Amino acid sequence: MDEQRRRDVLSAVGPRLRELRRRRSLTLADLAEQTGVNESTLSRLESGSRKPTLELLLPLAELYDVPLDQLVGAPRTGDPRIHLRPVNRNGMTYVPLSHPGGVQAHKLLIPPKPEREPEREPELRTHGGFEWLYVLAGRLRLILGDQSLVLKAGEAAEFDTHVPHWLGADGDQTVELLVLFGHQGERAHLKVRTT
Numbered sequence: 001m002d003e004q005r006r007r008d009v010l011s012a013v014g015p016r017l018r019e020l021r022r023r024r025s026l027t028l029a030d031l032a033e034q035t036g037v038n039e040s041t042l043s044r045l046e047s048g049s050r051k052p053t054l055e056l057l058l059p060l061a062e063l064y065d066v067p068l069d070q071l072v073g074a075p076r077t078g079d080p081r082i083h084l085r086p087v088n089r090n091g092m093t094y095v096p097l098s099h100p101g102g103v104q105a106h107k108l109l110i111p112p113k114p115e116r117e118p119e120r121e122p123e124l125r126t127h128g129g130f131e132w133l134y135v136l137a138g139r140l141r142l143i144l145g146d147q148s149l150v151l152k153a154g155e156a157a158e159f160d161t162h163v164p165h166w167l168g169a170d171g172d173q174t175v176e177l178l179v180l181f182g183h184q185g186e187r188a189h190l191k192v193r194t195t
Helices: 003-011 013-023 028-035 039-047 054-064 068-072
Strands: 087-089 092-096 104-110 130-137 139-144 147-152 156-160 165-169 175-182
Touching: 003 013, 013 039, 013 054, 013 068, 028 039, 028 054, 054 068, 104 165, 130 139, 130 147, 139 156, 139 175, 147 156, 165 175
Parallel strands: none
Antiparallel strands: 087 092, 092 104, 104 175, 130 156, 130 175, 139 147, 139 165
């Protein structure tokens, strides 16, 4: 990286930090209390009068739950591909499509129930967060509280995962889903541009 590019990257850190803080509705005093970094130092860091150091940026990256390179706007280096490692859980295959932190993206494959398996009542589960799903192929049976829904390819749903829920294949075809899961308060929002 040439010297000018390095200066440009470093000068953009302060405004980026200020924006992250404001998006989370935090004051400098709140931030100082949560990170242990002096309020005056944080103010100078955001204004650009203090150069960012690893000691200052690490607690901020941890608090904001963003990778350090994203925090400073460092250019991507190396192989940009995400190496997917599928996980099998409860008969379903989860393929992670994102790195840990923030909203998580997965491709989910749910095979149909084997014909010889006895019919059982689905076991509804709850956990913290929000889930957004989009059916890519097949038919999904979604039980959400007292509701039982069938979604087909091209349909989407979003729900609070504190509500008891269950996902399964409806029919004899594997269901393929794109699933976004966010921690408490993080929801998927679609923004539509008008022409």
